[in-house]
Each structure stands twice: as structure tokens, then as C-alpha cells.
Amino acid sequence: MPTSNMSTRPFRWALAFISSSLVVSFAAFTLAASAARSSKGKEEPQAPPGHRIEAEYSQARDKGVYLMLRPRTRELQVRSRGIVLESVALTDVSFLRYRPALGDAHLEAQLPVLWTVAQDVDISHRKVIAPTELRPYPEEGQEEEEQNTQIAVPPDQGEPLPTPPPSYLIRLDDGWQILVAQEVPARGWKKRILAALQDGWNRLRGEQIETSDLVVLATSPEHAQRIHHLFRAGMQILLDSEAS
Amino acid sequence: MNVPLENQSPVAIESVAVPEIAARPRRRVFVGLLAVLLGLVTAALLVLGFIFVQGGWYAPLELTYPAGAAAPAPGSKEEKLAKKIAAFSPRGFYLVVDTYGNRLRVFKNGELLREAVCSTGSGTVLKDPRTGKVWVFDTPLGEHEVQRKVKNPIWVKPDWAFIEEGYQPPPSGSQERYDDFSLGDYGLYLGDGYIIHGTVFQTLLGRRVTHGCIRLGDADLEYVYKTVPLGSRVYIF
Numbered sequence: 001m002p003t004s005n006m007s008t009r010p011f012r013w014a015l016a017f018i019s020s021s022l023v024v025s026f027a028a029f030t031l032a033a034s035a036a037r038s039s040k041g042k043e044e045p046q047a048p049p050g051h052r053i054e055a056e057y058s059q060a061r062d063k064g065v066y067l068m069l070r071p072r073t074r075e076l077q078v079r080s081r082g083i084v085l086e087s088v089a090l091t092d093v094s095f096l097r098y099r100p101a102l103g104d105a106h107l108e109a110q111l112p113v114l115w116t117v118a119q120d121v122d123i124s125h126r127k128v129i130a131p132t133e134l135r136p137y138p139e140e141g142q143e144e145e146e147q148n149t150q151i152a153v154p155p156d157q158g159e160p161l162p163t164p165p166p167s168y169l170i171r172l173d174d175g176w177q178i179l180v181a182q183e184v185p186a187r188g189w190k191k192r193i194l195a196a197l198q199d200g201w202n203r204l205r206g207e208q209i210e211t212s213d214l215v216v217l218a219t220s221p222e223h224a225q226r227i228h229h230l231f232r233a234g235m236q237i238l239l240d241s242e243a244s
Numbered sequence: 245m246n247v248p249l250e251n252q253s254p255v256a257i258e259s260v261a262v263p264e265i266a267a268r269p270r271r272r273v274f275v276g277l278l279a280v281l282l283g284l285v286t287a288a289l290l291v292l293g294f295i296f297v298q299g300g301w302y303a304p305l306e307l308t309y310p311a312g313a314a315a316p317a318p319g320s321k322e323e324k325l326a327k328k329i330a331a332f333s334p335r336g337f338y339l340v341v342d343t344y345g346n347r348l349r350v351f352k353n354g355e356l357l358r359e360a361v362c363s364t365g366s367g368t369v370l371k372d373p374r375t376g377k378v379w380v381f382d383t384p385l386g387e388h389e390v391q392r393k394v395k396n397p398i399w400v401k402p403d404w405a406f407i408e409e410g411y412q413p414p415p416s417g418s419q420e421r422y423d424d425f426s427l428g429d430y431g432l433y434l435g436d437g438y439i440i441h442g443t444v445f446q447t448l449l450g451r452r453v454t455h456g457c458i459r460l461g462d463a464d465l466e467y468v469y470k471t472v473p474l475g476s477r478v479y480i481f
Contacts, residue, residue, distance in 0.1 A: 063387040096302035200299025
């Protein structure tokens with residue numbers, strides 16, 4: 001009998017330790033989930049007031065191009081002077097807010113009628129020609145000696161430009177950001193848990209993480225690349241939530 | 245039949261006792277390993293839980309839309325504004341240029357008449373080593389207007405055309421600056437040096453290779469030149 005007690009004691013201790021740990025873990029997860037649920041009800045943003053047409057009027061007076069996001073019909077229109085120049089089909093339009101796993105999410109958001117792009121898209125892919133020195137332009141006779149062909153294609157001609165990325169983030173003027181991607185992030189509880197773990201890990205490593213509200217435009221890689229150049233600094237984006 | 249233990253042979257006692265003695269250490273090892281394994285799993289779960297509570301995720305916000313706001317009421321301010329916006333839109337012929345897809349479309353009163361493959365700005369950046377001046381070869385977005393139409397246009401080459409090839413720009417007005425073949429047969433001038441013109445590089449049509457101008461193939465250029473009147477609007481996006 002004493003031999004038998006010695007063999008099961010560590011097992012019981014381990015079992016007790018594991019059980020209590022699991023209970024603590026489960027409680028933490030439940031708390032996190034309930035915090036997220038309780039904050040969800042408080043944070044329903046207000047739809048933009050009916051000033052979309054006023055905002056468009058002020059845009060259409062100008063010669064520039066502007067964008068109109070229509071969440072209901074899932075399209076992003078390129079417009080100028082009130083006419084639609086191009087319409088890009090989106091597979092999803094989502095307005096997302098960062099929610100901490102534990103604790104309160106920040107509250108009181110209201111969607112604006114008009115956003116302005118506050119940053120230029122990444123132009124690091126642009127080719128730069130920077131000659132170190134310039135030669136004197138050759139005289140007519142010298143030029144013919146230098147290049148025998150009548151039509152010389154400059155070396156940069158014909159090289160296709162690097163393709164824009166299929167997924168990118170655009171900073172807007174009022175703290176919102178636009179994420180152009182192929183799918184909405186953290187959709188479904190499994191992906192949310194993974195996202196929280198990744199986010200928590202990044203925070204523990206001391207990374208600075210932006211938690212701006214997000215407008216996610218989910219679309220195909222081709223469409224994402226096609227609209228990439230439009231998100232340049234100063235581009236105006238109207239939100240037409242009334243469109244049906 | 246019961247046989248007293250002391251009467252059993254030593255061989256018989258050994259054969260009964262051996263399996264029990266061997267099982268004890270095995271069970272101990274198993275329990276120990278199980279405890280270690282479960283301890284590790286628990287520790288991992290605790291660490292994951294700790295990481296989890298540090299993080300967060302993006303959750304969707306449901307939007308509410310004002311009901312019945314799509315159509316402005318007759319005589320309302322919104323309706324007047326909608327009419328004003330409609331008044332901005334072009335009438336007659338206009339062009340729409342897609343700089344990513346490299347397509348030029350000719351419209352008349354909203355109806356598409358022709359779509360042509362074109363070439364637009366490469367987006368390349370050029371730096372002048374002498375002054376540090378920078379040129380960006382983008383086709384400018386927005387509304388423009390056909391200001392001039394010229395047959396057999398002559399290109400007066402700006403400084404960047406020489407600097408790009410590594411040459412010092414010749415003095416303005418010098419013969420080297422005049423080029424009478426690069427722009428093709430027709431030119432539609434949009435202002436600020438931007439032109440819709442032809443090209444000797446026909447194989448590069450459909451690609452972003454220009455210095456900001458819009459290049460067309462010969463047949464499309466002739467059509468545009470002959471169809472689109474002066475003052476027509478050109479929308480570039």
C-alpha cells in the first residue's frame with residue numbers, strides 16, 4: 001500500500017495543477033470573449049448624415065478625379081465631374097475596429113462622408129534615372145557616328161514596370177485606414193484567436209502596433225493593383241452609404 | 245488444492261512474483277512522463293493565454309443606413325445639388341484615359357464610340373545631376389481639355405529629353421531641340437506639355453512607357469484627331 005501511494009501522488013498533484021490551470025485559462029478566454037461581446041453593442045457607428053450630395057457637389061466643381069465608395073453595392077467608383085469613369089467590383093466592404101482581447105475597446109466612432117488620402121502609396125518600386133554627369137550634346141555629324149540606327153530605343157523603354165502589390169494599406173486624414181486586400185482579416189473565431197495571439201506576441205516583443213479603424217476593400221489581386229495608383233496624397237474618397 | 249507457501253518450491257515463488265515487480269517501475273515512468281507532458285501542455289496553454297490577453301483583433305462594425313434617403317425629395321436642396329452636379333458632366337465628345345489599363349475611350353453623350361490601346365506615363369523618376377531637379381513621368385490625372393490640334397506636330401524637346409540620355413541640354417531654340425518624327429502624324433495638345441500623339445514605338449502600345457504623354461497607334465490617332473473637336477474634355481484616371 002505505501003508503494004502504491006507513492007506512485008499516484010505526483011499524478012494527483014499534476015492533475016490538480018492542470019485542472020486549475022485549465023480553469024484559469026478558460027476563465028481568461030471567457031472574460032476576453034465577454035469583453036468583446038459587451039463592447040460590440042456600444043460601438044455601432046452612426047452612418048454618415050445625408051450630406052453626401054453636398055460633398056460630391058464640392059468635388060464635382062473641381063477638375064480632379066475622386067473616388068466614391070458604395071458599400072451596399074460593393075463597388076468603388078472613379079469619378080470626375082459627377083460622371084463615373086470606372087467602377088471596380090469589390091467582393092466585400094467592411095468597417096472594422098480593433099478590439100483588445102481583454103478590456104474596453106475605444107468607443108464613439110462616426111463614419112465621415114469624405115475621406116482624404118493622407119499618404120502617397122509606396123513608390124519605392126519606381127525606376128529612378130540619375131545620371132552622374134552629363135556629356136555635351138554631340139554635333140550633327142558626331143551623332144550619326146555614335147548611333148547608326150535612325151530610331152534608337154532608350155534602354156528603359158520596353159521594360160515593364162513592377163506590378164503594384166495586391167494588398168496594401170492607405171492612411172486617411174482622420175485616423176482611419178483603408179486596407180485593400182483579398183479578404184477581410186480576422187473573420188471567424190479561429191482567425192480572431194490567431195490574430196489576437198499574433199498581435200499579443202508582437203506587443204510582447206515591443207512592436208508599435210497601429211489600431212486605427214479600418215475600411216477593408218476586399219477585391220481580386222487584379223483590381224487591387226488596378227486602383228493602387230489612385231490612392232495618392234490628397235485623393236478624396238466619398239462614402240455613399242445611401243446607394244441601393 | 246491449497247499448498248502451504250513454505251512447502252512451495254523456490255522456483256514456483258519466483259515465477260509468480262516477477263511480473264508485479266517489473267510493472268511498478270514502468271507505471272512510475274509512465275505516470276512521471278504523463279505528468280511532465282501534461283505540465284508542459286498546461287504551461288504552453290498558460291503562455292498562449294497570456295499572449296492572447298495582450299493582443300486583440302479587428303471586429304466588424306454593423307452600419308445603419310438612413311431609410312429612404314437615396315432619392316432626394318422634389319424641390320429639395322439635395323435635388324438642386326444633384327442637378328448642378330449633372331450640369332458639370334460633359335456633353336458631346338469626350339475622352340476617358342485609363343492609365344493603368346492603357347486604354348483610351350472615345351465617348352459621345354455617354355455612348356462609347358471607340359476603345360483604343362494607348363501608352364501612358366511610366367512613373368519613372370529622372371534626376372538632373374547639375375541642379376537636383378526631379379521629373380516624375382506620370383500622366384496627370386483629372387479633367388483636361390483639347391486645347392490645340394496639330395497635323396504633323398513638331399516636338400520641341402525639353403531638357404529632360406537630353407538629361408535622360410546623359411546629355412547636357414542644348415540652348416533653347418537650337419536646332420537639336422526640334423524633332424519632327426517622334427510625335428507621329430497628329431497631336432492633340434492638353435496643356436502643360438502633355439499631348440495625345442502617335443509613336444514610332446508601336447510595339448510598346450498598351451504599356452506604361454511614356455514621359456506622361458498619351459501615345460496612340462496610327463489608325464486610332466487619326467480617328468481621334470478627326471472625331472474629337474477642339475475644347476473636348478479628356479478625363480484621365
